[in-house]
Amino acid sequence: MPDTHHPQRADSVLLTIAERLTGMTDITAALEAVADDIARLIPFTHCDICMLDRPGWVVSHEVGIRTRWSRASSRIDNAPIRDLLLGRCEDMLTDDATQDPRYTFDGATCEPILNHRLRSRVNVLLKVKGKTVGTLNLSHSDLGLYDADTVTLARRIAAVLAPWFHILHRADRTRRASGSSDEGLRRGALELTQAMEQERQRIGMGLHDQTLADLSRLLREVTGDTPLPREQLADRLRETIDDLRRIIDTAVPTLLELFGFAHAVRVHLERSADAGTTLDVTDLTEGGPDRLDPTVRTALFHITQEAINNATRHAGAGAISVVVDRPSPNALTVTIRDDGCGIPATPARQSGLMHMRTRARLISADLDIRADHGTVVRVTLRASA
CATH class of the missing domain: 3.30.450.40 (GAF domain)
Incomplete structure (x- = not known):
């Protein structure tokens, strides 16, 4: 079978x-x-x-x-x-x-x-x-x-x-x-070979920066003077496994480099969302993100990816939309909107939000996260950036 x-x-x-x-x-x-x-x-x-x-x-x-x-x-x-x-x-x-x-x-x-x-x-x-x-x-x-x-x-x-x-x-x-x-x-x-080599480097960085750090923290919590209770340990392991699966899901092959921002976002949405979730990806810029510097485009994609993960894994969203727009000649925005339960005031795990904010700062982008019948995440890139 x-x-x-x-x-x-x-x-x-x-x-x-x-x-x-x-x-x-x-x-x-x-x-x-x-x-x-x-x-x-x-x-x-x-x-x-x-x-x-x-x-x-x-x-x-x-x-x-x-x-x-x-x-x-x-x-x-x-x-x-x-x-x-x-x-x-x-x-x-x-x-x-x-x-x-x-x-x-x-x-x-x-x-x-x-x-x-x-x-x-x-x-x-x-x-x-x-x-x-x-x-x-x-x-x-x-x-x-x-x-x-x-x-x-x-x-x-x-x-x-x-x-x-x-x-x-x-x-x-x-x-x-x-x-x-x-x-x-x-x-x-x-x-294909060049794209895969670049992706291997990205995977290595992701494993080092995120998964290795999470596993090291788990080891300290398991071997410390007051080990974690079994249920908390299981929850932490599930989170680490989810992060590792996220790295793997974006590894094959580099859809972003080969086929563009909107297609890569659409594929990630389809892979991440539960059956029955309403999904929509709209690019009003005719490929605007694909004309950005590759490093900026990659960071923009990972911010979008993390917002989608929050909507599918934590918010229980039934509808998720991603809209790429150019509200003015000097700005490009990516807006991720969902109808889920929203982000708690004090989320139990903040690494995803921290990654989004860090990536936004690295590319001099504005990141706005707000509640509106769910959650709206908007990334804005200015021409000066």
């Missing part, structure tokens, strides 16, 4: 997947490199990545079983996952694809499903900057193996794979169009 009961293990596997993809220049080899890791989370008989190619056509790359899907490009209208590719749904799940008319309609290229009896299937979108670039498709010969938890886990895997395979596919198209054997692939791989 899919490994949905150990979120820390899933985080570790997802980080491993991102590490394996570093430096890859061939899209099929990249899929083969991470196939075993994907199977650790979701067992499969067949796995394929389907990428949108020229208008109306898709190309597939597969592992597990070699089928006609990867031998030639196919028309979207004939793809068993056409409902996904045409935007009719966000995911597809079935106990038996061989009997499901969504997969075996008249004219569908469904021979692999029938010939290899690929019954259980889960299909989720690959998205970059909110735009569909392809799908991740997992199949198993056993009946009824996948469920709603599998869909959630497959979406997490897809979020890691999407930017890597998008760039590799673009490089592959460039190579095919130009006839240059490796130049396009090398360019794409170089972009």
Whole structure:
């Protein structure tokens, strides 16, 4: 069964997947490199990545079983996952694809499903900057193996794979169009490698500055003359684990550098919020944060990230919105608004608020946190900064 009961293990596997993809220049080899890791989370008989190619056509790359899907490009209208590719749904799940008319309609290229009896299937979108670039498709010969938890886990895997395979596919198209054997692939791989190296440095700083300090404090409290009660110790450990997971969640791969501020914020919102939470990200500046100095943009993103974490983990928010605006020619604002219970007058744990204020000071930004039917956090950057 899919490994949905150990979120820390899933985080570790997802980080491993991102590490394996570093430096890859061939899209099929990249899929083969991470196939075993994907199977650790979701067992499969067949796995394929389907990428949108020229208008109306898709190309597939597969592992597990070699089928006609990867031998030639196919028309979207004939793809068993056409409902996904045409935007009719966000995911597809079935106990038996061989009997499901969504997969075996008249004219569908469904021979692999029938010939290899690929019954259980889960299909989720690959998205970059909110735009569909392809799908991740997992199949198993056993009946009824996948469920709603599998869909959630497959979406997490897809979020890691999407930017890597998008760039590799673009490089592959460039190579095919130009006839240059490796130049396009090398360019794409170089972009990914440089971005991942920068992210590794950021992760190291985060682990040193936050997680190591928290663990050291816990050690002192456990070994001191008056050790913490069991329940308080468990609460502190959960907080530290949440912080570590936050670092891991933002590590794969550097969505901010590759695909921009608004997309990175949207992905973090979707990963952090509970099902049913209303989410909205609006950029009224047409990419204003992405024209900032990279250091300033990164700090702005982490402040936004922390405000989102407070809303999802502590305030019980049912609706969260992020708006990027330019209220005047000399100012840029990011406003995070939620309808949760607000921030207590004396919060039990203030490290998140301290991090937000410190980051704001470092980039000479104004940080305003106030109550308004929930919490409103506004970061303002002036032209002088």
